[in-house]
Amino acid sequence: MKFRAICENHLYSKAYSKGKRAVTCAIAVYVLPDYAAKRLAKAHPEKRVMNRIGLTVSTKLGGATVRSRVRRILREGLRALEKEKPLKTGFLIVIAARSSATKLKSTDIRDHLDIAFEKLGMYKDV
RNA sequence: UGACCAAGCGGGGCUGUCGCGCUAUAUGUUGGUGAAAGCUAUUAUAGCGAGGAAAGUCCGGGCAUCACAGGGCAGGAUAACGGAUAACGUCCGCCGGAGGCGACUCCCGGGAAAGUGCAACAGAAAUAAACCGCCCGAGGUGUUUUUGACGAGUGCAGAAAUCGUUUUCUUCACACCGCCAGGCAUAGUUACCUAUGUCAAGGUGGGAAAAGCGAUUAACACGAACGAUAGUUUGUGUGUUCUGUGCCGUCAAAAGCAUCUCGGGCAAGGAUGGAAAGGCGAGGUAAGAGCUCACCCACUCCUAUGGCAACAUAGGUUUGCUGUAAACCCUAUCCGAUGCAACACCUUUGGUUUCGAUUUUUUCGAGGGGCUGCCCGCCCCGAUACCGAUGGUGGCAGAGCAUUUGCUUGAACUGCGGAGUGAUUCGCAGUGAAGAUAGAUGACAGCUGCACGUAAGUGUACAGAACCCGGCUUACAAGCUCGGUCAUUUA
RNA sequence: CGGGGUGUGGCGCAGCUGGAAGCGCGCGACGUUUGGGACGUCGAUGCCGCAGGUUCGAAUCCUGUCACUCCGA
Numbered sequence: 001m002k003f004r005a006i007c008e009n010h011l012y013s014k015a016y017s018k019g020k021r022a023v024t025c026a027i028a029v030y031v032l033p034d035y036a037a038k039r040l041a042k043a044h045p046e047k048r049v050m051n052r053i054g055l056t057v058s059t060k061l062g063g064a065t066v067r068s069r070v071r072r073i074l075r076e077g078l079r080a081l082e083k084e085k086p087l088k089t090g091f092l093i094v095i096a097a098r099s100s101a102t103k104l105k106s107t108d109i110r111d112h113l114d115i116a117f118e119k120l121g122m123y124k125d126v
Numbered sequence: 127u128g129a130c131c132a133a134g135c136g137g138g139g140c141u142g143u144c145g146c147g148c149u150a151u152a153u154g155u156u157g158g159u160g161a162a163a164g165c166u167a168u169u170a171u172a173g174c175g176a177g178g179a180a181a182g183u184c185c186g187g188g189c190a191u192c193a194c195a196g197g198g199c200a201g202g203a204u205a206a207c208g209g210a211u212a213a214c215g216u217c218c219g220c221c222g223g224a225g226g227c228g229a230c231u232c233c234c235g236g237g238a239a240a241g242u243g244c245a246a247c248a249g250a251a252a253u254a255a256a257c258c259g260c261c262c263g264a265g266g267u268g269u270u271u272u273u274g275a276c277g278a279g280u281g282c283a284g285a286a287a288u289c290g291u292u293u294u295c296u297u298c299a300c301a302c303c304g305c306c307a308g309g310c311a312u313a314g315u316u317a318c319c320u321a322u323g324u325c326a327a328g329g330u331g332g333g334a335a336a337a338g339c340g341a342u343u344a345a346c347a348c349g350a351a352c353g354a355u356a357g358u359u360u361g362u363g364u365g366u367u368c369u370g371u372g373c374c375g376u377c378a379a380a381a382g383c384a385u386c387u388c389g390g391g392c393a394a395g396g397a398u399g400g401a402a403a404g405g406c407g408a409g410g411u412a413a414g415a416g417c418u419c420a421c422c423c424a425c426u427c428c429u430a431u432g433g434c435a436a437c438a439u440a441g442g443u444u445u446g447c448u449g450u451a452a453a454c455c456c457u458a459u460c461c462g463a464u465g466c467a468a469c470a471c472c473u474u475u476g477g478u479u480u481c482g483a484u485u486u487u488u489u490c491g492a493g494g495g496g497c498u499g500c501c502c503g504c505c506c507c508g509a510u511a512c513c514g515a516u517g518g519u520g521g522c523a524g525a526g527c528a529u530u531u532g533c534u535u536g537a538a539c540u541g542c543g544g545a546g547u548g549a550u551u552c553g554c555a556g557u558g559a560a561g562a563u564a565g566a567u568g569a570c571a572g573c574u575g576c577a578c579g580u581a582a583g584u585g586u587a588c589a590g591a592a593c594c595c596g597g598c599u600u601a602c603a604a605g606c607u608c609g610g611u612c613a614u615u616u617a
Numbered sequence: 618c619g620g621g622g623u624g625u626g627g628c629g630c631a632g633c634u635g636g637a638a639g640c641g642c643g644c645g646a647c648g649u650u651u652g653g654g655a656c657g658u659c660g661a662u663g664c665c666g667c668a669g670g671u672u673c674g675a676a677u678c679c680u681g682u683c684a685c686u687c688c689g690a
Contacts, residue, residue, distance in 0.1 A: 005564065006564085055564090063181090063589070063590085064181090064590050065588095065589050067590095068565095068590065069568090069590095072566095072567095072568050073569075075145095075568085075569095076145075076569045076570085077569090079145070079146095079569090080144085080145095080569085080570095105569085105570075106568095106569050106570065107569090
């Protein structure tokens with residue numbers, strides 16, 4: 001499962017200010033409907049509607065090594081979760097790491113994400 | 127065995143499941159998206175996929191662009207010598223200096239004898255003096271000695287003179303006093319008392335003669351004290367014998383000493399300081415001084431020997447110089463500027479392309495632009511020109527040839543061998559695709575290694591490519607190795 | 618990727634042209650007040666970010682380093 005990343009800074013600030021929010025001790029998740037989703041879906045070869053994902057890890061957490069490890073763990077946890085329970089599509093999802101995330105494993109991150117998405121009601125109806 | 131010195135190694139391993147990026151091949155779509163350039167798919171296989179520091183960005187180089195890659199000033203960097211290197215501020219060797227018993231380590235190591243600046247406090251004085259000091263000369267003051275003169279200062283001796291006094295002899299009973307002291311008498315008065323007279327003792331002074339003793343300048347004038355206002359004593363002023371000699375005083379001269387002032391010489395000594403202008407001894411001098419000499423120290427230059435050279439050693443010679451250039455500065459050498467967000471190309475798109483003289487071209491002048499701070503020089507100004515903006519591709523994963531996974535070859539790495547003390551270099555063989563663009567190189571599980579701990583268990587560092595290399599600097603868990611030094615003990 | 622600045626009492630800042638470090642606020646004590654505030658007097662508090670070096674002497678000069686911060690592309 002590949003992710004499409006959020007590149008623009010204004011989308012991040014929009015997600016922080018207008019998006020719905022769910023926070024655990026390790027992470028903070030912001031979700032906002034993506035208005036450009038349909039337009040992007042056209043560009044997609046299989047015409048699929050995708051979620052755009054943004055990961056933010058600040059310099060407070062540590063050096064470059066620590067930050068890149070946290071980013072990988074977040075991505076791994078998200079990937080594992082997506083396999084089990086598919087998410088609704090057409091959203092901007094920003095995941096911010098907090099300081100306790102540096103010591104966790106990817107499985108723990110998966111659990112945190114599960115709680116957060118459940119709060120936000122992001123799961124598709126089965 | 128202990129304490130050290132130096133050079134290095136090292137950066138855990140294996141298995142399974144899931145996943146990511148790139149490359150190649152096969153498969154597959156002929157579509158989607160966008161203004162365009164361009165970008166973009168599913169699955170499978172194979173290969174590759176983070177360090178010793180990838181970090182800090184402190185140096186150097188490659189590469190790229192900028193008139194032709196230029197000149198000068200400014201600015202910056204470096205600093206013994208020789209070498210290595212593409213280059214360096216790096217490395218190696220060596221010299222000099224400093225430290226260590228030693229192995230060895232450390233040194234931004236040119237010039238202070240081109241000039242300027244600075245050196246607090248202390249100290250006489252801070253880069254050149256002269257405060258004290260030493261010496262010479264002149265003058266003043268004080269003092270001592272000697273000589274001379276003067277003295278109406280003074281001692282002694284002598285002479286003359288004078289005075290006083292004593293004694294004696296007298297003398298004139300000479301003069302005066304005889305009062306406010308005494309007696310008597312008279313008068314007044316009761317008396318005391320007053321007045322007058324008188325009395326002698328007495329006092330004072332004087333004269334003449336002799337002797338002794340003593341004193342001394344006479345004498346005069348004025349004043350003071352005492353007294354019975356006769357006088358005595360004394361002070362002051364004027365004035366005052368002689369001779370000899372001593373002392374004293376004054377003056378003069380000379381000399382010595384002390385002190386002060388002025389002029390000159392000197393830099394030996396002076397408690398300070400980080401630093402005081404070679405050290406020490408002798409000579410020398412008015413006093414002194416490398417002023418001279420011997421020895422020593424440092425330094426300039428020359429010669430000889432050794433070394434490629436810095437330099438070392440020996441001899442001669444010159445000189446005797448504060449420190450600071452990580453103060454300005456001087457000397458030598460080097461440096462054009464900007465950095466892959468450079469730069470090239472493509473798409474879309476915006477802006478600029480000047481003025482005057484002359485006869486059109488041309489030329490000249492001004493102005494503008496282009497290579498940076500300034501100046502010069504150069505180029506362009508109606509042309510597929512210049513300056514931007516948007517998006518994209520390349521740059522970017524070594525190069526070339528072929529066109530199908532092939533061949534040749536470079537940097538780099540590994541091994542072996544040669545050269546060199548070494549940095550390094552030469553030859554041979556082998557290896558010789560990380561390469562993204564919000565950023566891949568991972569996650570989970572199991573076994574195990576190492577260290578600590580009886581065990582359970584705990585710990586397993588620093589840290590993440592962003593155009594590429596060479597260095598430097600900084601961070602770093604546990605552990606390991608080669609070589610060397612010193613000390614102790616044993617044989 | 619490139620360039621600059623700052624670090625000094627508890628806090629905010631001077632002093633950077635070498636010669637033993639100060640200001641304001643704050644803190645403590647005392648006075649004043651019934652008490653507090655204000656006011657007055659007195660006092661304490663610095664390895665000048667760290668480590669080396671130059672110098673007789675370094676907060677100041679040089680080198681390295683750490684942290685913070687700003688600017689340009």
